[in-house]
Amino acid sequence: MDVLYFAWVRERIGLPKERIETQAATVAELVEELRAREDRYAAAFADLSALRVAVDQELTDFSAPLAGAREVAFFPPMTGG
Amino acid sequence: MRVAVQSAPFDFAAEAAGFGQGPGVGAVVTFTGVVRDDGGMAAMEIEHYPGMTEKALKAIAAEAMVRWSLSDALVIHRHGRMEPGEHIMMVATAAAHRQAAFEAAEFLMDYLKSRAPFWKKEFRADGSDWVAAKDTDEEALGRW
Numbered sequence: 001m002d003v004l005y006f007a008w009v010r011e012r013i014g015l016p017k018e019r020i021e022t023q024a025a026t027v028a029e030l031v032e033e034l035r036a037r038e039d040r041y042a043a044a045f046a047d048l049s050a051l052r053v054a055v056d057q058e059l060t061d062f063s064a065p066l067a068g069a070r071e072v073a074f075f076p077p078m079t080g081g
Numbered sequence: 082m083r084v085a086v087q088s089a090p091f092d093f094a095a096e097a098a099g100f101g102q103g104p105g106v107g108a109v110v111t112f113t114g115v116v117r118d119d120g121g122m123a124a125m126e127i128e129h130y131p132g133m134t135e136k137a138l139k140a141i142a143a144e145a146m147v148r149w150s151l152s153d154a155l156v157i158h159r160h161g162r163m164e165p166g167e168h169i170m171m172v173a174t175a176a177a178h179r180q181a182a183f184e185a186a187e188f189l190m191d192y193l194k195s196r197a198p199f200w201k202k203e204f205r206a207d208g209s210d211w212v213a214a215k216d217t218d219e220e221a222l223g224r225w
Binding site for chain 1: 202
């Protein structure tokens with residue numbers, strides 16, 4: 001699936017998008033896999049209360065299932081308007 | 082109903098003049114957000130999530146159309162780099178009566194502030210910072 005990062009999450013990880021092969025069943029499991037990769041991921045995902053997640057462009061929470069998901073995005077709380 | 086996400090400036094006067102012409106319209110409310118020059122801010126950059134942004138704005142506008150029986154709704158939101166004084170975004174609502182038009186415009190503003198995937202970054206002479214979301218923005222959703 002495609003994993004996208006926005007705003008400071010993108011800056012901290014150092015890329016806007018990557019393709020990840022994963023068996024993770026939920027967003028939380030995917031986060032655990034990413035955290036274990038490298039320090040920059042661990043830093044970006046250190047505080048999940050500061051992050052929001054969208055699966056296939058719909059806002060959801062970290063317990064959301066990933067079965068069939070094509071796109072997961074991580075970003076800080078939104079500041080539009 | 083129309084939703085636009087664009088980097089180019091929009092012509093607020095022309096948009097407002099062409100909006101809410103339909104039959105039965107008794108009230109039109111427009112709101113425009115302007116880049117404020119807080120603390121010597123030189124520029125603002127707005128990042129967004131192409132695809133999700135349009136979907137989220139359409140969903141929010143469609144909900145406002147139904148809840149307030151609007152005749153029409155318009156949301157324009159820019160992304161990219163902007164300087165103080167530039168228009169960031171606008172909403173317009175058209176309804177039979179003013180209460181519905183005002184409420185729907187406030188609803189659109191409250192929702193797109195914290196439910197549409199935009200992120201603001203401020204640039205000053207001494208550096209740049211992502212704008213933090215405010216608890217009051219999240220709390221504002223509670224009234225709807």
